[in-house]
Amino acid sequence: MTSVNTTEAELEPAGAPDTGVEAQVHALADRSRTAARRLARANRAWKDRALRQIAQNVNAKQAAILEANARDVAAGRDNGTSTAMLDRLSLTPARITALAAALENLAGLPDPVGSVARGQTLPNGLRLRQVHVPMGVVAAIYEARPNVTLDIAGLALKSGNAVLLRGGSAAANTNAVLVEIIRDSLEEAGLPADAVQSVDQYGREGANVLMKARGRVDVLIPRGGRSLIQSVVTNATVPVIETGEGNVHIYLDHSAPVEMAVDILLNAKTQRPSVCNTVETLLIHEGAPAAGDVLAALAAAGVRLHADPRAMELLPAGVSAEAADDGDWGREYMDLDLAVAVVDTLDDALEHIRRWTTGHTEAIITNDLANAERFIAEIDSAAVIVNASTRFTDGGELGLGAEVGISTQKMHARGPMGLRELTTTKWIIQGDGQIRD
Amino acid sequence: MTSVNTTEAELEPAGAPDTGVEAQVHALADRSRTAARRLARANRAWKDRALRQIAQNVNAKQAAILEANARDVAAGRDNGTSTAMLDRLSLTPARITALAAALENLAGLPDPVGSVARGQTLPNGLRLRQVHVPMGVVAAIYEARPNVTLDIAGLALKSGNAVLLRGGSAAANTNAVLVEIIRDSLEEAGLPADAVQSVDQYGREGANVLMKARGRVDVLIPRGGRSLIQSVVTNATVPVIETGEGNVHIYLDHSAPVEMAVDILLNAKTQRPSVCNTVETLLIHEGAPAAGDVLAALAAAGVRLHADPRAMELLPAGVSAEAADDGDWGREYMDLDLAVAVVDTLDDALEHIRRWTTGHTEAIITNDLANAERFIAEIDSAAVIVNASTRFTDGGELGLGAEVGISTQKMHARGPMGLRELTTTKWIIQGDGQIRD
Numbered sequence: 001m002t003s004v005n006t007t008e009a010e011l012e013p014a015g016a017p018d019t020g021v022e023a024q025v026h027a028l029a030d031r032s033r034t035a036a037r038r039l040a041r042a043n044r045a046w047k048d049r050a051l052r053q054i055a056q057n058v059n060a061k062q063a064a065i066l067e068a069n070a071r072d073v074a075a076g077r078d079n080g081t082s083t084a085m086l087d088r089l090s091l092t093p094a095r096i097t098a099l100a101a102a103l104e105n106l107a108g109l110p111d112p113v114g115s116v117a118r119g120q121t122l123p124n125g126l127r128l129r130q131v132h133v134p135m136g137v138v139a140a141i142y143e144a145r146p147n148v149t150l151d152i153a154g155l156a157l158k159s160g161n162a163v164l165l166r167g168g169s170a171a172a173n174t175n176a177v178l179v180e181i182i183r184d185s186l187e188e189a190g191l192p193a194d195a196v197q198s199v200d201q202y203g204r205e206g207a208n209v210l211m212k213a214r215g216r217v218d219v220l221i222p223r224g225g226r227s228l229i230q231s232v233v234t235n236a237t238v239p240v241i242e243t244g245e246g247n248v249h250i251y252l253d254h255s256a257p258v259e260m261a262v263d264i265l266l267n268a269k270t271q272r273p274s275v276c277n278t279v280e281t282l283l284i285h286e287g288a289p290a291a292g293d294v295l296a297a298l299a300a301a302g303v304r305l306h307a308d309p310r311a312m313e314l315l316p317a318g319v320s321a322e323a324a325d326d327g328d329w330g331r332e333y334m335d336l337d338l339a340v341a342v343v344d345t346l347d348d349a350l351e352h353i354r355r356w357t358t359g360h361t362e363a364i365i366t367n368d369l370a371n372a373e374r375f376i377a378e379i380d381s382a383a384v385i386v387n388a389s390t391r392f393t394d395g396g397e398l399g400l401g402a403e404v405g406i407s408t409q410k411m412h413a414r415g416p417m418g419l420r421e422l423t424t425t426k427w428i429i430q431g432d433g434q435i436r437d
Numbered sequence: 438m439t440s441v442n443t444t445e446a447e448l449e450p451a452g453a454p455d456t457g458v459e460a461q462v463h464a465l466a467d468r469s470r471t472a473a474r475r476l477a478r479a480n481r482a483w484k485d486r487a488l489r490q491i492a493q494n495v496n497a498k499q500a501a502i503l504e505a506n507a508r509d510v511a512a513g514r515d516n517g518t519s520t521a522m523l524d525r526l527s528l529t530p531a532r533i534t535a536l537a538a539a540l541e542n543l544a545g546l547p548d549p550v551g552s553v554a555r556g557q558t559l560p561n562g563l564r565l566r567q568v569h570v571p572m573g574v575v576a577a578i579y580e581a582r583p584n585v586t587l588d589i590a591g592l593a594l595k596s597g598n599a600v601l602l603r604g605g606s607a608a609a610n611t612n613a614v615l616v617e618i619i620r621d622s623l624e625e626a627g628l629p630a631d632a633v634q635s636v637d638q639y640g641r642e643g644a645n646v647l648m649k650a651r652g653r654v655d656v657l658i659p660r661g662g663r664s665l666i667q668s669v670v671t672n673a674t675v676p677v678i679e680t681g682e683g684n685v686h687i688y689l690d691h692s693a694p695v696e697m698a699v700d701i702l703l704n705a706k707t708q709r710p711s712v713c714n715t716v717e718t719l720l721i722h723e724g725a726p727a728a729g730d731v732l733a734a735l736a737a738a739g740v741r742l743h744a745d746p747r748a749m750e751l752l753p754a755g756v757s758a759e760a761a762d763d764g765d766w767g768r769e770y771m772d773l774d775l776a777v778a779v780v781d782t783l784d785d786a787l788e789h790i791r792r793w794t795t796g797h798t799e800a801i802i803t804n805d806l807a808n809a810e811r812f813i814a815e816i817d818s819a820a821v822i823v824n825a826s827t828r829f830t831d832g833g834e835l836g837l838g839a840e841v842g843i844s845t846q847k848m849h850a851r852g853p854m855g856l857r858e859l860t861t862t863k864w865i866i867q868g869d870g871q872i873r874d
Contacts (some may be wrong), residue, residue: 003511037815039816040817108849120833122834126825128835128836133817135848136817180802218847233653237671239846241848241850259870260869264870264872264873266872267872271873288677300719307770372867377477377478379472380474380477380570380573381863383863383864383865383866384863384864384865384866385867385868386865386867386868387828387864387867387868387869387870387871388866388868388869388870388872389871389873391872392563392862392871392873393866397873398864399565400560410573410656410676411655411656411676411678411848412848412849413861414861415567415863415864416862416864424847424848424851426819427820427821427830427851427852427853428813428820428821428823429820429821429823429835430809430823430825431822431823431824431825431829432824433696433700433701433825434702434824434826434829435700435704435828436708436828436829
């Protein structure tokens with residue numbers, strides 16, 4: 001097999017009647033399916049060899065990656081792209097080394113494929129096993145963050161899936177170089193290059209075709225901001241795993257120990273404000289002794305407070321806040337901002353959370369057992385935390401190995417998704433002539 | 438709480454600006470959400486008491502159910518409904534007793550809610566559990582089969598979910614009586630009547646609103662034929678679990694023992710031809726010694742064979758067949774019909790199956806270990822069977838207790854779905870002040 005760059009026109013199968021984008025993306029997806037079949041049978045040693053090969057080649061070709069990335073960043077700057085977006089788009093030698101190291105790390109993790117979920121011998125002698133197998137063809141639609149290209153390709157490969165990538169067009173040059181490196185590495189490792197393909201050359205229309213490719217795409221993972229995810233979820237007819245949005249709440253109970261409350265709030269808000277498991281709203285139980293110290297510590301750490309009228313009254317001397325409105329309760333700041341409200345009861349806190357949560361993570365700080373148990377039972381979010389930082393809703397922290405994303409939906413995967421969540425299961429039933437009565 | 442029949446106009450919340458179907462169905466869904474919260478906290482004893490109450494009342498009100506059903510059946514007959522559809526629509530005293538018994542049986546099964554999927558104590562002392570919890574609000578869209586009303590309501594209740602039902606309009610009278618019995622029984626058992634609601638009064642438009650009710654409906658289960666399922670899958674923006682279609686294959690290997698092959702084919706085709714796990718295509722390995730006996734036995738059992746030219750040549754004396762075409766390979770007969778083709782190799786069989794399968798169940802009959810293992814590894818269907826009838830792809834047969842349906846998709850649930858598949862999970866993280874470094 002020779003290396004075929006997916007930007008070449010020859011991808012179109014000879015004699016295809018429709019030369020439109022749909023036919024071309026479908027042809028790519030069919031090649032993914034063929035590659036997926038080989039990948040599903042590749043044992044862990046083959047897949048890990050390929051992951052290490054990609055890591056090695058990414059390090060070796062740092063200069064080419066940086067050159068392509070510099071072109072994307074320059075174009076972005078010319079287009080007036082925001083500093084935050086340019087930062088996510090930019091690669092540095094240190095970032096590239098870290099991405100390669102993450103692939104090496106992935107190679108060290110157990111293979112989710114082949115693990116037996118359940119099994120038994122039935123009364124009639126049938127041997128039954130439910131075994132984890134790859135999904136098949138995974139598609140990913142994401143924003144202009146070239147790290148996602150390596151990340152998703154690695155996770156898909158490790159879990160035995162072929163992947164179709166649609167990255168943000170602002171990262172097109174970087175992604176093209178990365179995909180070429182990945183495909184060359186796959187071939188060097190004896191696996192089909194078509195296990196990783198890009199549809200970037202088809203632009204927005206390519207993404208639309210992926211979203212509707214029922215039967216060709218087994219699962220679609222959008223990664224990015226709210227509008228990207230909502231657009232995918234609304235338009236896709238293939239199964240989607242919704243990830244990411246986190247309007248995270250902490251409820252500060254009357255019984256919360258002061259020092260613990262200060263430590264947890266500071267960590268949950270300031271340790272990495274731009275990620276989805278950072279706290280966005282603090283709900284203070286009326287009269288909670290920890291309130292003053294918590295607000296003072298947050299303000300001292302540079303957190304901008306957005307307070308409701310009752311929270312305004314709790315502000316310590318020298319601490320100011322903006323007036324909060326409904327826009328604040330529903331907002332994922334992803335920055336050093338925090339909405340603060342005072343509630344009379346745990347019920348009021350639960351009601352506020354039910355109204356505004358995105359179902360990602362909520363935490364309670366308390367020393368009251370009954371309140372902790374009610375919070376655990378009644379919060380309907382992917383993660384419910386008692387007396388710890390919300391930053392723990394993370395695949396790595398929870399021991400899941402590598403993280404595909406944080407699912408905020410209820411089907412298939414909820415919360416941090418590890419490699420296992422990129423697999424499905426197959427029932428294997430073995431007999432010696434059993435029939436049904 | 439007084440019993441409120443969902444057909445009453447008062448369902449519309451006071452002052453709602455939109456009196457259209459969407460607002461009314463959303464109002465019902467919001468009542469389902471409130472009921473779901475109470476149900477999620479109901480322990481098994483409460484739920485089982487309600488299930489037994491429903492069973493008791495269904496038996497006690499047999500006359501009213503039969504009377505309503507007779508009106509539906511008469512209307513169907515007047516409209517020229519097919520005999521098969523009338524049969525599925527019709528209830529008899531025996532069928533009603535069986536439905537009540539199924540609810541009693543459900544009450545005897547373990548509660549999926551609260552079971553711990555995984556858990557550990559992390560190095561930093563955090564106690565981590567992944568616990569099964571109800572989905573919340575389940576919607577079901579199904580055809581004019583009133584048994585599904587009791588079936589889905591019982592499964593949803595046992596798994597702690599509220600359910601919104603949309604049955605076929607041809608069963609509207611029967612379903613209205615059944616839903617009223619269920620709601621009265623829930624109240625008698627101390628659970629909210631709104632745990633089970635019908636949107637039948639809103640017709641097709643009600644179904645459309647359900648399909649788009651993101652955030653209000655957690656999962657939608659279509660039950661019925663191909664066109665219903667395809668319509669739901671294509672139009673829904675809420676998560677869907679696709680069930681049902683089974684274009685099931687059996688591959689008869691050269692090494693297949695003759696008697697075993699005859700027994701399995703007869704069972705897989707004739708034991709209950711109208712269900713999704715019945716075999717629809719037989720692929721015969723060229724020269725397989727069992728072929729003649731198998732075809733003779735099937736013909737003697739009244740099976741109409743649809744054969745390709747090479748299979749025609751294998752027909753024993755006195756056995757005839759129609760010529761098969763692509764329409765046969767893709768067809769789910771659900772009747773005493775079987776497509777038959779001869780293939781040169783296992784690879785050709787795998788290729789045929791890949792082209793035509795719906796991903797439900799495929800089986801191999803063989804005494805060749807290598808062929809069995811290749812078949813298991815390379816078939817990408819919910820169930821792969823070696824040397825047993827395809828009729829075993831069934832929740833009851835596989836020991837899953839009650840069956841919600843057979844999922845033919847890869848996300849969340851694949852193959853027979855039990856009560857567990859009507860739950861999601863929640864991560865519960867308990868600490869004593871842990872923060873992230």
